[in-house]
Amino acid sequence: MSHTVSLPKPSSSVVDSPQRRILLLLLLILPWPKLVMTSSAFTVALRRRGDRVSANNICQCSEKPDGRLTVRCSGLRLAQVPVGLSNLTMRLFLDKNLLSSLPADSFSDLLLLDELDLSHNQLSSLEAGCFRGLASSLRFLDLSSNRLSTLDPAALGGLRAHTNLTHNPWHCDCRMQLSTPQLDLDPSSLSEVVCQTSDLPNLGAAGRPLVLLVEDWDLCLSVRRATDVVMLVTMFLWFSAVISYLVYYIRQNQEDARRHMEYLKALQGRQV
Known part of the structure; x- marks a missing residue:
């Protein structure tokens, strides 16, 4: 006498489990x-x-x-x-x-x-x-x-x-x-x-x-010319600054000398 054994079907909760869904999604x-x-x-x-x-x-x-x-x-x-x-x-x-x-x-x-x-x-x-x-x-x-x-x-x-x-x-x-x-x-x-x-x-x-x-x-000629112009302008400005300082220095000394002479004349006038 043969017996037929029927296996239980997996429930939908097992097939559609969250773990299985995550695994399929990752794949x-x-x-x-x-x-x-x-x-x-x-x-x-x-x-x-x-x-x-x-x-x-x-x-x-x-x-x-x-x-x-x-x-x-x-x-x-x-x-x-x-x-x-x-x-x-x-x-x-x-x-x-x-x-x-x-x-x-x-x-x-x-x-x-x-x-x-x-x-x-x-x-x-x-x-x-x-x-x-x-x-x-x-x-x-x-x-x-x-x-x-x-x-x-x-x-x-x-x-x-x-x-x-x-x-x-x-x-x-x-x-x-x-x-x-x-x-x-x-x-x-x-x-x-x-x-x-x-x-x-x-x-x-x-x-x-x-x-x-x-x-x-x-x-490179235009670059050299531009460099030369910049150098000339720089030298001109430098010489101008030096000359301006010398003129200022001379005038300041002349003014100091004039004041000193006036002071000496004033002292001599008081002594007389």
Whole structure:
């Protein structure tokens, strides 16, 4: 004789318990680890919050037999240079991102860095010391297709790298004239380093290649003239102040001498 044993059905209170609801809610809200590591949406979220992204999570690395690394962080919509870059990095590709500026010491730990690609970003400023530590190692620097208008010598920090400066809205001034000799510009691209604006607007400088403009004009001449004028005005004011003091001093002594003579005459008159 067989017996059928019926199991009790779980009550609705067990199925819909608060603990189970909380567990299901957490499973729906919490992100999966793999999505955090690889999703471009994660990178965009970090960019919007301004957080620094770890290069170990998002960049592709390839190692040479000597242990040096080539790191590619291209096209990741990064707004800042990622952290955690290995000091064995020899080639670093940060092209096609959203970098708008380079703060000081952005690459100071990468003492072996030989090639740096920053092309196709939104760079509009390079802070002083942004390439600090790279003067002795960096040989190739790509700053093309950005929004750079000025090139401050303090930002270069003594770099002697083979540099691409094409496709930027350059304002050609004295700083540009002093900075470009530090760099080994590609001769084939010199004609594409064009002055969109300049300190010589009335001489047809806008739209001319920088190399031709520097050959024809001294962009630092106006700065030197302004400095000379300031020095002349300062010296004139200083001499004027000295002469005014001397005139005042002489007149004051003459007045004191006159009063002293009148006093002596008065004494002699009383004695008589």
